[in-house]
């Protein structure tokens with residue numbers, strides 16, 4: 272049953288349940304892009320691409336569409352909501368939970384799940400309801416469960432312009448091509464920022480475009496010419512004071528994590544004088560939580576700034592710290608966030624003032640920001656419901672003023688396909704198609720390739736596909752006989768591990784030619800391209816890099832790994848140095864060295880360390896599968912789990928006990944508890960003698976240990 276929406280759009284008909292849902296959310300009128308989407312078939316099973324600015328209500332359209340399909344199917348539809356960044360998943364999951372709750376109140380039984388991160392634990396099934404996931408996770412899952420593709424009814428592609436991203440674009444594009452080829456009945460809702468070629472994207476997706484530059488809050492740009500860096504600092508402080516006095520919040524963007532941290536510290540002096548006593552009290556509590564969630568100097572500085580109403584935000588923070596900062600900023604408690612552009616790309620965090628401090632900076636071969644980065648950052652200005660206007664301040668010297676003007680007045684750049692220029696991802700995609708059984712013939716592979724964005728804009732994929740397939744055959748991952756393709760045993764293992772074939776080939780060589788002991792495996796991991804090294808310092812070491820990560824004893828094996836890496840990937844000294852520094856840091860990690868000392872020794876951010884150990888645990892797991900498939904004896908059986916938990920072999924067992932993480936496992940081990948059985952036989956008073964264990968935790972540990980040992 273359809274009913275008109277109240278006020279402002281009387282001609283528009285909405286399904287009754289959608290109207291009720293909007294009523295409950297207090298939404299009485301649709302925004303212009305939303306009206307257009309309804310008129311163009313949001314509720315009529317149409318594929319749609321919505322390209323509109325931040326906060327123009329795209330997510331709400333996805334909620335309405337999902338709700339409608341769930342109600343119409345009596346709760347049976349399976350909606351897959353794909354996000355390009357893990358950080359976005361949590362936010363979307365929370366919003367979409369409202370849809371599921373609404374359906375359940377109507378007596379239906381759909382569920383909502385979030386599945387991101389670890390590709391070692393694939394999605395097993397798509398249940399009726401909504402699954403929020405990342406492109407990587409879904410792509411990896413399709414390798415072990417290809418039939419998942421037939422379970423996708425509605426595919427929501429959030430931030431689909433990320434297809435043009437240098438690092439993540441290829442996987443997103445490949446995934447879309449795969450689902451569209453093998454699930455003809457899928458309906459699509461693609462959401463995008465405003466991009467220069469939204470119509471081309473829509474064409475590719477067979478979707479009706481809804482393109483709008485309507486914003487809920489007006490945006491105004493001010494280009495501010497500043498003669499010197501020191502005057503930039505003074506200018507930022509002045510703007511922050513003005514913004515806060517007006518009751519607003521500010522985002523400051525700049526291009527280095529270290530400078531973001533220093534800037535936050537400096538600005539905290541300006542901001543603290545403008546806080547009320549109540550705010551200071553709440554911020555003290557928040558700062559304590561920040562300290563609990565991380566270690567090291569950066570955490571201390573973050574807590575210091577947070578106590579004064581300011582935070583920095585970048586990928587070096589732990590996921591929990593970032594979530595805390597984001598929530599506190601949304602609640603208005605934090606007044607200023609200083610960030611690298613990652614925040615603009617990945618998190619929905621609007622503010623009244625956006626200050627772009629580093630306009631016209633050379634980073635490598637690029638002038639920063641690029642136009643699309645600029646649009647992303649500027650687009651965060653103006654908080655709907657709080658601000659009448661969003662103000663973007665671009666601080667620049669006279670030589671970049673013209674470029675700033677151009678950015679302000681021009682359209683966003685077009686999205687370009689990355690798939691054919693990103694060799695390793697393309698090869699992973701093609702190998703997966705064959706190994707998972709989606710394609711048997713070269714012609715089948717071409718059929719999928721023709722569904723990529725690149726093909727849809729008339730760039731022919733044949734040459735790239737054929738040369739990549741040939742490489743996969745040469746490397747022993749595929750076999751080809753008269754156009755018929757099959758994956759070899761090792762090829763299957765590569766595909767299921769989700770390693771790129773390029774990394775897998777190198778890792779296999781390391782294992783075959785050098786060995787599989789831990790001292791070979793750790794540098795093999797950090798030297799393969801699937802390990803993406805975050806900034807790390809190696810200056811603390813006195814020995815040569817190679818000697819140092821071997822704990823001071825030079826090793827012929829490690830030298831051989833290094834040579835293979837140079838041969839395969841042509842790394843320069845700088846790249847080798849930092850990848851080897853990571854091998855050393857991870858070696859400290861699996862030896863149980865305290866987080867704090869690792870962070871200090873290598874000048875690391877906690878988020879970078881934890882991400883690196885997760886990636887390394889995945890690669891080690893992948894290596895063990897490759898070894899098995901290739902008939903190589905794997906001599907580091909516990910390494911993947913030790914990388915995950917950061918403990919030596921002897922203490923690993925203790926981490927099976929509930930409530931026992933890395934730090935506690937090491938403390939318990941040192942206190943003489945060497946097995947779960949030792950713990951099961953302990954008493955509460957004995958356990959509370961270990962630092963960090965109170966009575967409650969002691970009981971929990973005992974219970975869990977006794978359960979595990981059946982005593």
Ligand SMILES: Nc1ncnc2c1ncn2[C@@H]1O[C@H](COP(=O)(O)OP(=O)(O)OP(=O)(O)O)[C@@H](O)[C@H]1O
Pocket residue numbers: 298299300301302305323324325326327328329330331332619655
């Ligand atoms: N028609 C509406 N009336 C009032 N508020 C709305 C309406 N549509 C959406 N909103 C609210 O505006 C805010 C932004 O909407 P939404 O998150 O859907 O935008 P978006 O385009 O998805 O943003 P982003 O690109 O950052 O993800 C949300 O708080 C949402 O509830």
